[in-house]
Amino acid sequence: MLTVTCPYCGINADESELSPGGEAHLKRFGPGSTDADFEQYLFGRQNPRGVHFERWRHAYGCGKWFHAARCTVTLEVFGTYAAQTYEPPQDIKDAITAKRPDWVWEALS
Amino acid sequence: MKRYSAFAIAKQAMSHHLGWERAWRSPEPKKKYDVVIVGAGGHGLATAYYLGKNFGIKNVAIIEKGWLGGGNTGRNTTIIRSNYLQDPSAAIYEKARSLYETLSQDLNYNIMFSPRGVIMLAQTQAEIRGYQRTAHANALQGVPTEWIGPRRVKELCPIMNIDGPRYPVLGGLWQARGGTARHDAVAWGYARACSDMGMDIIQQCEVKGVRSEGGTVRAVETTKGVIECDKLGIVVAGHSSVLADMAGFKLPIESVALQALVSEPIKPAMDVVVMANTVHGYLSQSDKGEMVIGGGTDGYNNYTQRGSFHHVEETVRALVETFPMLSRLKMLRQWGGIVDMTGDRSAIISKTPLGNCFVNCGWGTGGFKAIPGSGWAMAELVAKGEPGPLAEAFTMDRFRRGQFIDESVAAGVAH
Numbered sequence A: 001m002l003t004v005t006c007p008y009c010g011i012n013a014d015e016s017e018l019s020p021g022g023e024a025h026l027k028r029f030g031p032g033s034t035d036a037d038f039e040q041y042l043f044g045r046q047n048p049r050g051v052h053f054e055r056w057r058h059a060y061g062c063g064k065w066f067h068a069a070r071c072t073v074t075l076e077v078f079g080t081y082a083a084q085t086y087e088p089p090q091d092i093k094d095a096i097t098a099k100r101p102d103w104v105w106e107a108l109s
Numbered sequence B: 001m002k003r004y005s006a007f008a009i010a011k012q013a014m015s016h017h018l019g020w021e022r023a024w025r026s027p028e029p030k031k032k033y034d035v036v037i038v039g040a041g042g043h044g045l046a047t048a049y050y051l052g053k054n055f056g057i058k059n060v061a062i063i064e065k066g067w068l069g070g071g072n073t074g075r076n077t078t079i080i081r082s083n084y085l086q087d088p089s090a091a092i093y094e095k096a097r098s099l100y101e102t103l104s105q106d107l108n109y110n111i112m113f114s115p116r117g118v119i120m121l122a123q124t125q126a127e128i129r130g131y132q133r134t135a136h137a138n139a140l141q142g143v144p145t146e147w148i149g150p151r152r153v154k155e156l157c158p159i160m161n162i163d164g165p166r167y168p169v170l171g172g173l174w175q176a177r178g179g180t181a182r183h184d185a186v187a188w189g190y191a192r193a194c195s196d197m198g199m200d201i202i203q204q205c206e207v208k209g210v211r212s213e214g215g216t217v218r219a220v221e222t223t224k225g226v227i228e229c230d231k232l233g234i235v236v237a238g239h240s241s242v243l244a245d246m247a248g249f250k251l252p253i254e255s256v257a258l259q260a261l262v263s264e265p266i267k268p269a270m271d272v273v274v275m276a277n278t279v280h281g282y283l284s285q286s287d288k289g290e291m292v293i294g295g296g297t298d299g300y301n302n303y304t305q306r307g308s309f310h311h312v313e314e315t316v317r318a319l320v321e322t323f324p325m326l327s328r329l330k331m332l333r334q335w336g337g338i339v340d341m342t343g344d345r346s347a348i349i350s351k352t353p354l355g356n357c358f359v360n361c362g363w364g365t366g367g368f369k370a371i372p373g374s375g376w377a378m379a380e381l382v383a384k385g386e387p388g389p390l391a392e393a394f395t396m397d398r399f400r401r402g403q404f405i406d407e408s409v410a411a412g413v414a415h
């Protein structure tokens, strides 16, 4: 079973204790944006085979939303971090490059 | 190609069955093809088959990174039905279902199509309303389905407990002409027919890159070298985002794991397919006697063909109330496939930003039943460069225009 550590309460939670919340760091577009931007915000997804950033909620625990960096091929979790950020903090990026030297952070559109 | 027949079996029996020829060739790739199809699942193979059969385009290669039919086509629970709510879905799934009826004859390959009937159970008031609405829609679409009451459900499937405490059976949507088919045989039958037309099925060959020039695809880079093509069809289900990335565009797709499991084989216990969408479980009995059980998808992106164990437990737990006899069965095997989910839970058969590149994906949890119809529609798109009537609603720009084919509510767990 996938286990993910909640950065708020520190519990190493089983996935059955968590609710997945989809791709993280999406740039939000609303009224006044172009149709193409709005479409990409709603439906366009990176869906990478490899390093993925995603939102999770510790639903059956402290209830907080947070972010996780995870590999979709090995299911390895590189780290978790607070929800209130537009991109992963440096220590998470470092943890990923330590294991995936070819990986580079690309700001998501 | 030597045709399969009762006579051929008798003749081969005389020589200890040593004279059968290989069902398909395994050639090395040529330098260039008119059409390259990436992905030898059911949809890719059917696309190639109808390109040859309906449009006479036979200089075709189907490139597969593993073995043909080894993706979701060989991993699904083989439910075939066409009782969808929206008109574009009903049209393409009904086309597929009707092609399935004669596919064994068409391919000269027994795909074991078994139109045993499919019940979709209503276990909540909302489902009663939803399925009655679907039955009316199906009547207008010319797809024969019927709303039936709980007593008829029990008659059709006596092993069912219709008075469960939490989710009693309140009725169901019955499609008598739905059923199952042998999934491997569908892939193998199409492959044999494609090979017979002179098409090259190249297995163990992964596409690693797409070469394009000024908005036109020239070639694909593979583990067996560069293969040039005039047209490219991308039909790779769970890997669609990866291929789209190579080609330089983005798809509204997320890849997640969907699992199934089978019990030990038992004597015949049910001769219909039952889907229980409220509890996310579905059930049929295979010809070998195993109870074939499918569940819901995981909620997170995954490329591992392995799903979460607690989903297996949830599925079985939910089904046991309605099928108490399951509680006494041992489960034999469990496996997963990576399914391609779109925002509206309907497929994409579409042109792409590259003029001669076409994509067929997004069948998600329910594309086995669509294989013949999808191949038919995709072949037309690839051959003519424009979608025909079956495919036109499934373009990928529908997400920009807001013209969804919204089956996510209608079908619950679509399969």
Ligand SMILES: Cc1cc2nc3c(=O)[nH]c(=O)nc-3n(C[C@H](O)[C@H](O)[C@H](O)COP(=O)(O)OP(=O)(O)OC[C@H]3O[C@@H](n4cnc5c(N)ncnc54)[C@H](O)[C@@H]3O)c2cc1C
Residues within 6 Å of the ligand: B038, B039, B040, B041, B042, B043, B044, B063, B064, B065, B066, B067, B068, B069, B070, B071, B072, B073, B074, B075, B076, B077, B078, B079, B080, B205, B206, B207, B208, B235, B236, B237, B238, B239, B243, B258, B259, B260, B294, B335, B336, B337, B338, B339, B361, B363, B364, B365, B366, B367, B368, B369, B370, B415
């Ligand atoms: C557990 C489970 C149960 C299901 N139950 C049902 C059901 O009951 N009824 C129903 O209708 N549908 C069901 N489905 C859905 C159905 O299986 C799929 O929609 C359908 O099989 C998709 O077929 P495909 O040909 O598009 O994909 P696939 O069969 O997955 O074929 C795609 C192929 O592309 C290949 N490929 C990927 N990347 C590359 C590359 N870079 N280079 C070369 N080749 C590549 C893959 O190896 C694969 O063989 C189920 C799916 C699962 C997983």
Ligand SMILES: [Zn+2]
Residues within 6 Å of the ligand: A006, A007, A008, A009, A010, A011, A058, A061, A062, A063, A064
């Ligand atoms: Zn917590």
